[in-house]
Amino acid sequence: MAEQRMCPECGSPLKMVPAGVSKRTGNPYKAFIGCTNRECKYTEKLNNPSKPLPTEIEVDMATRVESKIDAVNKNVLDVKDQVEKLNQYLRGIGV
Numbered sequence: 001m002a003e004q005r006m007c008p009e010c011g012s013p014l015k016m017v018p019a020g021v022s023k024r025t026g027n028p029y030k031a032f033i034g035c036t037n038r039e040c041k042y043t044e045k046l047n048n049p050s051k052p053l054p055t056e057i058e059v060d061m062a063t064r065v066e067s068k069i070d071a072v073n074k075n076v077l078d079v080k081d082q083v084e085k086l087n088q089y090l091r092g093i094g095v
Contacts, residue, residue, distance in 0.1 A: 012037035
C-alpha cells in the first residue's frame with residue numbers, strides 16, 4: 001500500500017481532486033492534488049514534473065529542522081543582544 005502523502009504547508013493529508021466544474025463560478029477546472037485541510041490553500045498540478053510530494057516522515061523531519069533553526073536564530077539574537085549590552089557598557093566606561 002502506498003504511503004499517504006502529506007501537505008508541505010500544514011502537514012495534513014493530500015488528496016487527488018478530479019477535474020470538474022466549480023460550483024461557485026461554473027468554470028471548468030483540471031484535476032489537481034490538494035490539501036484536505038480547508039483552511040490550507042496548498043494545491044499542485046497533476047502534470048507537474050517536480051519532485052514527488054513529501055511523505056508524513058519528510059514533513060515531520062522538515063518541521064523538526066525548522067524548529068532547530070528557529071532555536072538557533074533565537075540564540076543568535078540573544079548573543080547579539082548581549083554583545084550590544086557589553087558594547088554600551090564599554091562605551092560608558094570610556095573603552
